Each structure stands twice: as C-alpha cells, then as structure tokens.
Amino acid sequence: MSAAAPHPVERLAEEDTLSLAERAYRRLRDSIVQGALPAGSRISERSLATALGISAQPVREALRRLEQDGMVVTLPRRGTVVAEFGPERQAEMGRIRAALEGAAAALAAARADDAALAALDAQLQAMRDATAAGKPELVSEANERFHALIHKATDNVFLIRSLAALRAYDHFGRVRALNATPKELPRALREHAAILSALQAKDPDAAEGRMRAHVLRSLEVGGLLPSTRKRPA
Amino acid sequence: MSAAAPHPVERLAEEDTLSLAERAYRRLRDSIVQGALPAGSRISERSLATALGISAQPVREALRRLEQDGMVVTLPRRGTVVAEFGPERQAEMGRIRAALEGAAAALAAARADDAALAALDAQLQAMRDATAAGKPELVSEANERFHALIHKATDNVFLIRSLAALRAYDHFGRVRALNATPKELPRALREHAAILSALQAKDPDAAEGRMRAHVLRSLEVGGLLPSTRKRPA
DNA sequence: AACTGCCATCTGCTATTGCAGACTGCATGA
C-alpha cells in the first residue's frame, strides 16, 4: 500500500461546496448541542426545510444521520423529537468515546507511517508552544487536531465517522476540561507525548491504554463521568 | 415479559411493516457481506432502484447508511462503489467491536435492572443447554441474543446502532469461531457466565475487561486478528 | 496517427408532489 495514493474518503472532509444535506446536518447538530433545540423539541421535516430555505429531502437526510448519532428519535408517522442527553448520557458517550479513541490509537500504532507520525509530532509541538504561552484555546485547537490526526491515521471510515459523531457530544465539556485548572494543560501535554511515543514504537496495546486513560481522565476533569471509574474498595 | 415472543432487536418487525429504505439497507448489506457484491462494484441509485422495484430515494437512504458503516464509498457526482474489506479490515472492525462491546458491558453493569439481568440469565441457561446438547447453531443463537440483550440494557441508541453495524461485518467469522473447535463452546459459555456475574455485581470495570477479552479471544479463534495481538498469560 | 473540443449519457443531488397513518378539536349525542 503506497502512502502517495489518496483515499477518496478524505476529500469530503473539506469540500468547499458541501451538499445541502451535510450543511443541514451540521447546523442541526450544533443547534442541538448548544441547547438552541432543547430535548423534546419537535422537528418537522417540512417546516424545518422552509425555515432553512431548502427542500425536505436534505433535511430528512440530516435527520436520519442525527438519528444514527442518537441525537433525535423518529417515530414513524408521528414526528421527530430531539433526544434528551443530560449529564449521565454525556458521561456514557464519554465512556464510549474513550473506548473508541483507544481502538483508534491501537489501529494508528499499527498503521501510521512516517508522514503521519511527523504531523502528529508537529501538532504536539504546537500544543507545547500554546501551553507555554498559556493560551487554553490554542491548546484546545492543537488538542483536537492531534486526536483528529490519529483518527485519520487509522484509515478506517467507520471509526472516523463514529468519533466525529461522538466529538459533537462533549465538545464543550472537553474545552471546559482544559480550562478547569491550569495544571490540566501540561498534564494533557504529557499524556499526548506518551501516546505519540507509543505510536512511534508501534505498540498498539500501549497506545490504546494510554489514549483510553487520557480520555477518561479528561472526562473526569470536565465534570463528567461520575464515580464509575474510581472504585476504592 | 413472556418468552413466547422474544424478538431480537433486529428481527422484531416483519418485512411488510419495514420501510423500503430499511429493507433496501439490509438487503444491500447482506449482499455485500456475503460477497454477492464484491469490492469495487459500482452501484447506481437508479438502476438499483429499478432492480428492487422501488424509487430512488429509499435506495439513496440505504446507501447513505452503508456509507456511514464504511461498506460503500460515494464520490459526489461520480458514483458509489462497494468498499474493500479484506481480512485486515475485518480484523480492524473486530478490534473496534471489542472496544465497543466492552463499553456496552460497562454501561450495562451500571444500568441493568433485575429484569434485564434475569433475561440475561435465561439466555445464559439456554446457551448452557445448547452447549450440553452439542448444537453449535443454538449456541450461536443464544450467544448473539446474550450480546444483544447487553446492548439493549445500555439503553444507548448510538451504541446499539454502532454495534448492529459492526455485527454485520464479522457475522460469519463469529459463527466460524464457535464451530472451529468443540472446546470453544464451553469456553465461550464460561466467559459469558463471568461477564454476567460482573453485571450482577454492578462492576463496570470488570464487565468491560471480561467482555473485551471475550470478544478479542473469539476473534482469534475465528481466524481474524492476526499477529497484532499477543495474549499475555 | 495523435491531439483536442464537443456532446450524449451517465452519475448523485435536490425540488415538487402526493400518499397513508396519526393527532386535534369541534360537533353531536346520550
């Protein structure tokens, strides 16, 4: 397998001319996670289509994707409503994300080539600089890019799409985690460095364990993940 | 609830009540995993719609779901082709499934009520009987039902849908795993019992670890998961 | 013969229309 061969899936990530369905999906998703559409809100394909100035089909397609993501629930011939996801649901999604991020790290360790590792190292350096400068938002950006690079390195469509869906859930919680305490920034940095070293060593199990622990701990700092992880006998 | 009509999650509705899109999705998915549509096959919305005797919209919706599952790749204005998933891809999906099954077990441990635990125990007993009778097919059925019950117990839509998609990938490999060696049946039975005991004890970490190990080992027996995974004693 | 530009035809994408099931509110009857 040549590294020069471009994968067709990578293209749709940054297509300047997105389809209407894709735009509707992102817009709805953001509206839901930001609270503009609270749980229980009824969403009609037609009314939403007219509100967005498009046809009903793209809206329907967006709602289908949101249903797969667990953000809305559709009752046939009844309607579509926004699903409720309180703190405990977000904690669940966080746990799921930890598991999937771990799997992604394991696959990336077995598959990442030198170019991918170099890109990861660059992002790690950017994160180091932002940490030294004490700019949490830049750290957060570099942090997300770091994770996204690992996802991409797996070259697994299912994993990439699933993690993209999960990312929408706890996006704000993740930012909050980094802003929670100043000590958090260097800690996340150290963990990222440890993960990258595992990837460079092509050690799937180490990469998975470290990534998993990293995500779980950041969830704890973010206030999610109640007492499921800590079980002092 | 009575055991007279125990529907597995996926088989609860009969052909007539399902939407055309759902039917097209399952039919295409099965055709792909069974090899009737080999990797690289070009799929046209229109021609497939006429072949199935339905309109193009349900077909399109089915293709979108398959794309989310990673089974087809769509290039805008170009066409839709069946993605390639050889042994190494199946091994990847197996690893991902192990991670998600583990997460499901953890959530189920924290959430399952007595009724769900009783249903699991019933399935375990059915599996025990089938094992004693030496009927791999019945064991496989009970096995899948056991896992499906755990998924359902999580009450997490995203997890349920993701695992349902993953199940399609290695369905045949999983059956093969149980038929591989007679010793495999009681082993899977013991592991299931251990998982259930962790669920009953409301121990998420134990449940996750045991479930994860169970899935990984069954993948090894099934011939997937090459040499990337080394089992420490 | 080799290159180039055009056009028929394919593709996925979107819009429009109509359908059947399910809810709502009012009129009717006891």
Place this chain on the structure above:
DNA sequence: TCATGCAGTCTGCAATAGCAGATGGCAGTT
C-alpha cells in the same frame, strides 16, 4: 357533563421530475 365520531391537519414516507457535474466516445483539426 361526559363520551364519541368525524373531518381537517400534521406527520414521515415514497415517487417523479429535473438539475449540475463528470465521463467517454466521436468528429474535427493538426
């Protein structure tokens, strides 16, 4: 007062038609 039938309306679902982009073959030129 309470129950009940019945439109009118809303819902998601499906079919049809037409759009723009991409492809491949063919004619024309060099």
